[in-house]
Amino acid sequence: MEEILPAFDSAFSIDCLIFGFDAGELKILLIERNEEPFKDWLALPGYFVKQDESLDDAADRILYELTGLRDLPMKQFHTFGEVNRHPQGRVVTVGYYALIRINGQKELRPISPYARKAIWRSVNDLPKLAFDHSEIFSKGFRIIRKRLNYQPISFDLLPEKFTLTQLQGLYEAILNKKLDKRNFRKKMLSYGFLKELVEKQKGVSYRAAKLYKFDRRKYAKIFQSEMTA
Amino acid sequence: MEEILPAFDSAFSIDCLIFGFDAGELKILLIERNEEPFKDWLALPGYFVKQDESLDDAADRILYELTGLRDLPMKQFHTFGEVNRHPQGRVVTVGYYALIRINGQKELRPISPYARKAIWRSVNDLPKLAFDHSEIFSKGFRIIRKRLNYQPISFDLLPEKFTLTQLQGLYEAILNKKLDKRNFRKKMLSYGFLKELVEKQKGVSYRAAKLYKFDRRKYAKIFQSEMTA
DNA sequence: TTTAATGGTGTAATTTTCACACCTTATATT
DNA sequence: AATATAAGGTGTGAAAATTACACCATTAAA
Known part of the structure; x- marks a missing residue:
């Protein structure tokens, strides 16, 4: 293959917004990071896309590696491309979301060493997240909430x-x-x-x-x- | 800056869906490519994002360079990341759209040598476009059409x-x-x-x-x- | 003056949305 | 057995929004 692409120090990643519903509360799935930067912080499950996989495939793989969840029907909601959103270089990230049944899932167990564990947190009680993940969450939540006005999307959240x-x-x-x-x-x-x-x-x-x-x-x-x- | 990003041969780009309305017909702005690959083909105005500009900034710059149009209120609609969508390497592209007034615009004149000219074509009479731009168009058009059911968005299209x-x-x-x-x-x-x-x-x-x-x-x-x- | 072309207007039927309160049933408690 | 507790389940009327539908008015050109 000819080399004509601009030689950038840049990459793309996926970040996942996984919503669950339990005990009357809407929750979101976070991971505890086990890697710099933002080691020990809570973050959305997310990682770099590989060169030979599509964004959709990457979203599935990454979510699985970080949380043990597989084959969720995830959809894109927005792509975030501010220049300094990642401290180590230019990283454009594509946001995906899914709505799932918390109890229908076996135990959450990260496969990758990059996440120490995966936990559910109420959306009403979120700490500051790593990177710009707090903003990614806000944007995604707004979009999903609006979508609910046009079409019922929430059945995957219930037993x-x-x-x-x-x-x-x-x-x-x-x-x-x-x-x-x-x-x-x-x-x-x-x-x-x-x-x-x-x-x-x-x-x-x-x-x-x-x-x-x-x-x-x-x-x-x-x-x-x-x-x- | 530490070098920790994966060293990929990859890049991101922007492609723009610019809709106009003239003589009762909905049109879209295309460029005639002046560069391989797909030299001489019609394509959506689009190009690579630079390392030090945000996606939104890149969208503005790229549209300007390829068509002479400036400062349109463009919005993201979807990001396309199939592995082989670009023949020369891995390129993920972010789709932006805007709706504008055709006659309110001065002459369209590409600044960049990558486009020979910019032309309006009826959405009902589109040829096969370069890369996967035909699919990008279809997806974007579907999204925008649906959006029109929820909110009037079309005033920028009229005189x-x-x-x-x-x-x-x-x-x-x-x-x-x-x-x-x-x-x-x-x-x-x-x-x-x-x-x-x-x-x-x-x-x-x-x-x-x-x-x-x-x-x-x-x-x-x-x-x-x-x-x- | 006639014709061609579009401008401009109202009403009734139907459907959708919204506000609102009380009796029923199952279990646990005494 | 009686009672208390907690949620289940149900209907109606008013208001608003949506839909279907047809004819006269105005202008300029022929």
């Missing part, structure tokens, strides 16, 4: 079987406001992608709620235009 | 004074469907950011239409939440 109250709690956590119970239920059910189960909630000390499942088939049919973009 | 019919024609060109005249007018006027002028259209051989101006102040007030994200 497979869930109650309408759980679903509402999730929406409230993301949008950061109270919703009306009757109107919320009416609207969600009207979409037609919730499948009512015979089964009921168990182990609660009050009236057990009906459980629902998310019907991906119908969801995809309804929102296919949004999904292709 | 300063415009008729409601022109505005409707623009919406129809972007959304690629017919709209109802009365409903469209009612809705647009209800936003409150169109200022009716006393002046009328001139030089038409039929009843002259009222002219309107876009009130940026009011627009910003109404859509500020969308603009900060």
Whole structure:
């Protein structure tokens, strides 16, 4: 191959915003860095892209190496390219996000030595993060929150079987406001992608709620235009 | 600075999707390449980012050098990172877009020798473009079209004074469907950011239409939440 | 004066959104 | 067994937004 690319001291990286939902709180997955710079700081799971892998592939690999999570349906949300965002050189980073089920995941265990551990932290209680990761988080969260107004995206955050109250709690956590119970239920059910189960909630000390499942088939049919973009 | 970045043969670039509107047609700005690879092909205006400039700064500079257009309010829409998208090495490119007034622009004149000229082409009649630019165009156009459903973004595409019919024609060109005249007018006027002028259209051989101006102040007030994200 | 072309306007039906309160059911406690 | 606790579950009316729909007015050119 001819060498015509500019000879830069630069690289690109991926940073991942992985949202989870647990105990009524929206959480995000962070790693404890085990490498300079920002050794011992909390950071978004992120690392350099290799030369022979696409951004999407890199996002999958990097998330796996740093947290043990695999094959999440991650999507790009923004690319960050300020000149001095990385102390050791020019690094442009592509932000990816996914929304997942916390409890559906086995133990989080970093494979790579660059992360000491991976932990969930409430989005309402985040410390200052390494690099410009606090800003990456803010930007990504804003984008995802807005997206929720146009299309329901949150089913991957819940257990497979869930109650309408759980679903509402999730929406409230993301949008950061109270919703009306009757109107919320009416609207969600009207979409037609919730499948009512015979089964009921168990182990609660009050009236057990009906459980629902998310019907991906119908969801995809309804929102296919949004999904292709 | 310590050298710790991976020593890759790689670079990042910017590609710009500049939309214009003229004679009832939505157009896009292309350059005729004057450099290998893809010499003589049509391409999106795009080039490499320098090491000491941010992505946003690079987008401004590159567009200026290739087309003579300056200081457009460009925004990122997606980053493309397939391994073999560039024949000469690993190049990740960040897509930016803007919507502008074709006639408000002085003559388009590339400053850089990399482009022979810059031309407007109808989006409905695009040839195969250099690199993966055809795909970049498709993806960007889809994203922008969808965005139009949530917020009016198109005033920069029209002359300063415009008729409601022109505005409707623009919406129809972007959304690629017919709209109802009365409903469209009612809705647009209800936003409150169109200022009716006393002046009328001139030089038409039929009843002259009222002219309107876009009130940026009011627009910003109404859509500020969308603009900060 | 006629024609061609676009400008400009209103209403009723439908759908969507929003605000709002009470009885029911399951369990735990006494 | 009775009661207390905690959440489950349900409907209606008002207001707002969306949709469908057709005809006369105005201007300049022929």
